[in-house]
Amino acid sequence: MILGSHVGMSGKEMMLGSVKEALSYQADTFMLYTGAPQNTRRKEISELRIEDGLSLMKDRGIKDFVVHAPYIINLANTVNPDTYQLAVEFLRKELERTEAMGSHTLVLHPGSHVGEGADIGIASIVKGLNEVLTKDTPVNIALETMAGKGSEVGRSFEELSRIFEGVNYSDKLRICLDTCHLNDAGYKVKDDFDALMDEFHRFFPTETIACIHLNDSLNPLGAAKDRHANIGFGTIGFDALCKIAHREEFSDIPMILETPYCQIAGSEERLAPYALEIAMLRKGVFDPHIFD
Ligand code: FE
Ligand code: FE
Ligand code: ZN
Secondary structure, eight states: OOOEEOOOOOOOTTTTHHHHHHHHHHHHHEEESSSSSTTOOOGGGGGSSSHHHHHHHHTTTOOOEEOOTTTTTTOOSOOOOHHHHHHHHHHHHHHHHHHHHTTEEEOOOEEEETTTTHHHHHHHHHHHHHHHHHHHHSSSEEEEHHHHHTTTEEESHHHHHHHHHHTTTTGGEEEEEEEHHHHTTTTOOTTTTHHHHHHHHHHHHHGEEEEOOOESSSOTTOOOOOEETTSSSSSHHHHHHHHHHTOOOTTTTTEEEOOOOEOTTTOOOOOOOOOHHHHHHHHTTOOTTOOO
């Protein structure tokens, strides 16, 4: 099992700080955003402390990590040409940063069709990916399974496979399975994960999965919402998520927790839950008082 969480990247230490944060959770891997996920302001590659980060990773045996593109990139927007153009340009730069940092995987939300319908959204995503990917692109883009909130594209394996079909260099495409999003999109993560994987394999082999986002969900099956819960504290529950974490088929795939920070009783402070959640998943025993 390769287990970690998303971590920050900011301040003077940048990527060095990201690796230190991952180590503080006893993680085997991690995921980072190259800047704030809500905007496209980014530091120069030379300011990211990449050498220091990679050397600490090597010392401490962290072999791999993934990068997540910001949510505001929307290749599916056919209503505002500026949004689409910004997405294409930013995605190119994000691929450069991902390569420079030594990661092979950039996770991307496919996009939102903003009312024009999934067919038009998918065509626009295909067009954008074809503008960005070349036969020499050294990084894979992992399309994330989405909850179907608003007009999100990629709420089903079928929609994602249609994107793969249209992309010329689809050998550069991968999938990121997000358990909260799958639940919210109506896939039975809790009650029949084997059937979910059978459905997945109608479209993709296991090797297509570049990473897994392991999250519980605040909402019931099919809610189309996308609100993450701490492991064991949502509608999916600990047993189902722990089984997924220990699934043989996923043993070489990085699993990333994106669960919410916890409020400390009687204080304004919020703490990262990841060290506790990682330990609990490795051990395989749920502790309902873990955050007390
Ligand atoms: Fe995501
Ligand atoms: Fe996710
Ligand atoms: Zn989410």
